[in-house]
Every structure is written in structure tokens, then in C-alpha cells.
Amino acid sequence: MASTKMLITLLQILILICLKQPSSAASSDLFREYIGAEFKGVxxxxxxxxxxxxxxFILSFAIDYTADGSSSTDGNFNVFWDMYNLSPAQVAAIKQSKSNVRVALSLGGDSVGNGLVYFNPSSVKSWVSNAVTSLTRIIKEYNLDGIDVDYEHFSADPDTFAECIGRLVTTLKSQGVISFASIAPFDDDQVQKHYLALWNKYGSSIDYVNFQFYAYDSSTTVSQFLGYFEKQSSNYPGGKLLASFSTDSSSGGLSPAKGFFSACRTLKKQGKLPGIFVWSADDSLKNSFSYERTSQNLLASSG
Structure with a gap:
């Protein structure tokens, strides 16, 4: 009897140990695409x-600038994507027709009007309060599921950025306004300082890292890409780091034509590929989304 109880106890311990161990293979079925920033009618x-x-789908962008893009608004966000072709009714239609689709909005971006978009809060308290109120309104109007953070220029230090974005994400999640959040850093010293400060304090509240691998040089090889992926995985430990490429004519990185999908197949075999994202649907329209089809087929395949 004693030996039986001991055996049961040992089995319970082993089960608990197994449950606490991270999975050796990442789920590889997430595809994300930015849409609406370039007003090409997609x-x-x-x-x-x-x-x-x-x-x-990630609507691009909601920006805390005035509607004419002339000045920042301390967290009062306005819609800057193609509202005619990507309206609340169209969000509802695509989600109703495709049960596997969710829709998010992205904050910030690179530029607005003729100038750059700066993260420029007057204080953490005022920015978070304004951002929660204005984004809740937009998210509910469009029936959105999540947010992405894509600020690329900063008038605030990394700690302020971390507190503002971290409190925004945690508040929206705790209030049931969003179910997921992502960040979109790239390999630039100032950008990384801000996003790593955020990750180090609030990483547990961030679901995906949309790392902009297309910000690397256009001469990037498959082996270099895999090295960059490993480096950024270590920068954002525990995060679901997505591979990425761009279909515009000005970005760099490892393109689909030069081995991107080969690199992704390697990562998938290693259990290191949570998913793929693309910048952007606006640019892919001209090529009938051929790379999007290949990306999703790769993710959906069992091999």
C-alpha cells in the first residue's frame, strides 16, 4: 500500500514537472498583414x-496626432487608415464570413502628412488616460480585437515609453477591450532601447513581436536572416517572434525571391516559427497576393 502511494506521488510530481516545461515546438499557424496605410483601395x-x-489584419494606423497630421495630441488617437474601404461594416463582414480572422489596429507608424510621427506624451498619466479613452472608442466602433505598437520615433525616454505603453496594454486587457497586443520594433539603437525597456517590464502582457526584419539590408542572406532571428529571439525572450518581409519597393531584408520561405521552413522544422507577417496588403495588391498565399500554405502545412 505504501509503495502504491509513493508511486502515485512520484507520478504526480512528474506530471507537474512536465506541465511547467515549455513546449519544444512553437505553434506555427499565425499570419498577420498590415493594411490601409497607403490608400491604394485594398x-x-x-x-x-x-x-x-x-x-x-492590422489596420494602419491610429495616430495620436490632429486629423491634419500637424501636431501630436498627447494620446488622443485619430484614424489614419483608408476608412472608405476598411470601414466598421467591412470589419464586421470579413469577421462574419471568415471565422479564423481577427482585426487589430496599429499605433504610430513612421510618418503622417509630410512629417514623422513622434511618441510625445506630456506625462504618463495624461497620455495613458487619453489613449485608453480614445482607443476604446475606436476599437468598439470597429469591433476590433487587439492593438499593435509601431512607434518608430521618440520624444520621450525609454522608461516613459515603457510605462505609457505598458499601462495602456494592461488597462485595455483588464477592461476586456482587447484580447491581444503586439509590438513592432526593428534593429535600430534608439528603437530597441525603447522597446526593450517595455519588454523588460511588461513583456508578459505582450503576445507577439512583429519584428521588422525587412529593415535589415536588402543583401541579407538566408544564413544572416537566421542569425538575426536568433539574436532577436534572445532580445525578446519568451516572446512569439514572427518572421517578416515587405512587398513594397523600398524596404530591405530577406525577400521571398531570395530565400525567405527557405529560412521559414528551417525555423518551422526547428519549432521556432510562431508565424509570419507582411508589410503590406496595399503593396501586395499589384501582385495578386502571391507571397501571402505561399506564406499561409507554409504555415498551414504539417511538414
């Missing part, structure tokens, strides 16, 4: 959606 229904992936 619609949700234009983009091919594989039923075998989890698909996130």
Missing part, C-alpha cells in the same frame, strides 16, 4: 485567407 476581401491559419 479591401479585406481582396486578400486570400487560408482556413488553416489564424489570420490577423
Amino acid at each position: 479591401k479585406f476581401s481582396d486578400v486570400p485567407i487560408n482556413p488553416g491559419v489564424e489570420f490577423h
